[in-house]
Amino acid sequence: MKKPYKTLLSYAMVSLVTLLIAYGLFFINQLRCVMVSYSSLRQVEEQIYVDPDMDEIEVQLLLMNIERSKERLNLFFDTTTANPTIIAGHTKSIMEKYGANMKSPGMNHITMLGTFIVLGPGGLNRDVISHELVHSELVSRIGWFNREAEIPTWFDEGLALMLDYRYANSETLWLMLTANGKNAPPLPELANMQDFMRYTEESPFLSYVTASREVSRWWNIVGLKGFNEFTTLIKQGASFEEAYRAIEKKYQSPDIGK
Template sequence: MNPRRKVARFFLTGLPILLGSLFFLYPQIFYCELIAFSDFKSTDNKVYFGPGIGRDKYKTLKSTIALAEARIDSFYQCKKSNPKIIVCRTPQQYQKYCSSTEGAGCSIGTPWGSSYVILNAQGMNIDVIAHEMSHIELLKRVGWWRTTTGIPQWFNEGLALMLDRRFVSHTTPRERYRAYRYEWRYYTRDGRDLLLLKDISTMREFFGGDQRHVMTAYMTAGMEVSYWLLGHGDAGLQRFMEQMREGASFEEAYGPAGPHHFKGSKKISE
């Protein structure tokens, strides 16, 4: 068969089937990609407000988003990502674009470079926005494939916690680590109910449990990443992302985790 006819045949038959399969599996991605053609309103083609959000609220909400962006810019030493922001007013809107009814925000990145931060207007604040933007920034710096297949979920979430002050308000590296270690001791009952990093490496492992499991996973990730940053600093984070993007494994770029966290715990000593 003529090569051109093969290509034409693919676009006529194979492509619609592929797109239909993707929509069935990930409908939220398609809804996000088509946000400009929805009933959400935007004045800049960047921030989209759900029906029911008054125009008088736009300025305040945009100001909150800008403050979160400034936090990303400072932490990552120059913000490189530029996700579209979708602000939902109702749980139904949030579920449509986030594919979830839980939380105040979520983030979506695609292999072709599009990225979105979906927010629940009722619960959004600087911390929530900065947390979700951190996920997108990491995707941008390291690459979609390398991030989704090579970076464990505990690191992704732990790094996002460094910009999220809902659990630990300290911003200096040493005090932030101490605060996360304190929280970790509380949720693990001083290490008796600890979660090992290897057991929270995937999305399913990290979020696949009750509220206490998820909080313990967050505090474990926050403690580990805050300790790593205490020793490696901003320059270390930049090197890590560059090495990951250039093809290094996570273990090569990150180095050993901090076993000192679990010193004295009953499970480790056993």
């Protein structure tokens, strides 16, 4: 075998092994979440588990923040349907053991067996909790398979950011990061999580503010009524593209819907 091919092959092998290890670790963490009721974590409410070293004040503060975040969602969506399990800790070991190899303060494992929100030390606040609850709410409304098959990452993230007030004034940031829109990433390039995170690695907020801007624009046209109709269309088998455009078109018309 010629040397360049040999080098290429060994690179491919190393990448494959790294990918398998990363996926394996992610899968193990997912499994830990599914089995959390048998773990050493302390169950503080029906579907809330915390690091046993968290003191009582930290736990009470967390429970209050979860409650207020649920209220934030209830106000926005009128009603909520998701019932995720929440796993939280005040040290980064909780993210290493139950979360993913990401710098994010909170994350979701969305599985066929249910949704598991993992909150690390930077994620015990209402913005991160609300953000993660929105991801759970979307999957609860459209189903696991439809989310996997149809929903682009930019929509899922953009929706979550509507209730994540850290991004409340993201328009200025978007204008700045994209040089007034000139360098904005096209939405199809933010359709899957890997590409979304690739942009995030290059510029920490770029993909998030781009997603947030588009979903806010759409929501301002369609509102909650349009969103509910959009989720119904997805459940009935429409593609994301069809449902997203059809609802926007319907509510753009001055006489319909509102």
